[in-house]
Amino acid sequence: MAHFVVIGAGQAGASLVAKLRAEGFEGDVTLIGAEPVPPYQRPPLSKAYLLGEMEESRLYLRPRGWYDAHDVTLRTATRAVGIDPEAKVVTLQGEEPLPYDELALTTGSNPRVLPADIGGDLERVYCMRDLQDADALAPELVAGRRVLVIGGGYIGLEAAAVAARKGLHVTLVEMAPRILQRVAADVTSDFFRALHAGHGVDVREGVGLDRLLGTDAVTGARLTDGTELDVDFVVVGVGIAPASILAESAGIACDNGIRTDEFGRTSAPHVWAAGDCASFPYRGGRIRLESVGNAIDMAETVARNMLGQQVPYDARPWFWSDQYDCKLQIGGLNMGFDNVHVKQGEGGAVSHWYYRGAELIAVDAMNDARNYMIGKKLIEMGKSPPPEVVVDPATDMKALLKA
Structure with a gap:
């Protein structure tokens, strides 16, 4: 029976093993994490958890019992220190080597x-x-x-x-x-x-x-x-760097993270990567995204491709940040923007719409969830309404989705 191993028990790793089971994979699945706790949400750490508004157990993406119930071997407090792609073996610190048939690296990132x-x-x-x-x-x-x-x-x-x-x-x-x-x-x-x-x-x-x-x-x-x-x-808080040293030491190609193709494959056979640690093709270039959305979506795509489905990863970037009583929501990527237009909302809400020429490429929305969702959908649909229409208070924003 095939054995799939996932190194990195964060959002991407947890999403990947869950998707393997959801897609009907019946082989062995092992999820390896260096921390002593089950996979958990990171964003609340610097917000609700630090404020004392969220208990540790509520951070967990799934209760520990979920892994047993779905026949996923969760190995916490376990550190992977080497990969031999030719032998298809993972070296674990202080433990027996672990063979695999397919290996996914979801090692995330480290703070500078x-x-x-x-x-x-x-x-x-x-x-x-x-x-x-x-x-x-x-x-x-x-x-x-x-x-x-x-x-x-x-x-x-x-x-x-x-x-x-x-x-x-x-x-x-x-x-x-x-x-x-x-x-x-x-x-x-x-x-x-x-x-x-x-x-x-x-x-x-x-x-x-x-x-x-x-x-x-x-x-x-x-x-x-x-x-x-x-x-x-x-x-x-001076940024993060992809946790790619394990891949680099195994001779796997890295380029601002672990380099993958559009399916999440690395340069080593039977080795995949997803989440913060992975760089992938995007609109003629190559990017690496640090977000919960990317961790989930890319990991689920990689899980399907580990099962042979050959699904290209179609990144749809989105991010958020909570500060005081303000929720910032970001849709799209603002790389290469040359003009920004401000739309005032109700009750102090505001959104900033990024254009590259006539193309809408991103939106920042502050306490403006409705216009964030509309902007995000417009970007995903490839629609770029004129900025003067977007910022006009009289515009029916939802109608722009049907235009």
Whole structure:
């Protein structure tokens, strides 16, 4: 009987094994995860879980009993340290080698950390990526304390929002000229800068970290403009990198992640990849997406292809971020946009519509779920209504889907 092995027990890995069973695969399935808990949701870690509004058990994608009921061998606290594609064997740390017939890599991504020579190895310096990170950070969130958040991307902004809601004094530094510069237009940056300032966050743009101060634990920070801050702890949110070292060490081709074809195949026979760790063909280029939606959709496509169905992966990018009482929803990819149009909604809702020439390519919606859904569907359908029509308050937005 065939044995399918999946390395990486996150959203993609859990989705892949569930899809294998849903598609009728009756062979052996093993899911390997380095963490000691079943696969769980990561987005709530930096939001509801850190705020104490969600218990750990509610994070789990499925109860542990689901894996037994569906005959999936879930091996938690187990680390894969090598792959031999020719022998079709996975090497596990401290355990017997594990043979496979088909192997899927859903290893996700790792947070970028501060170098030790600028204080990154001091105590009370935290990243925010997994459950262990959240559990370590939670006791620091005491009203009146001072936190420095390094990085003005979504992770940094979400951490700043949680700390501000908890009553901490929050300073956020972003070395780029504006927050969200890598991922959003200036109007979206303006919206979130004002949102955070309104909650008391000291947002400093165009200034980075020179070094952290302290002997064993961090006590302060020197910024690149010479400013020194007293801080009680630091949260680092300076991006993530694909967890591709296992593939690289096995000689599997990597290109900003584990390189796959349109079906999720890697350069090694019988080895596949999906989720944050995988780069794949997209509209004449190659991309890697860091999102729950991509993790689920690509993993399910790869599961079908491991069963021989030959289904090309059709990525339909979407993302979200929760900050204070604002839900940001993003549809599409704004790469290469040359103009952005602002649509005002009801009750303070607003959406930003990205165009490349006359083509609608993405939408950012702040507390505007209705226009987000319409924009996302328009992009997926390949429809690009003129921007003056989109932003006109008199436009029947749903009618644009039928035009």
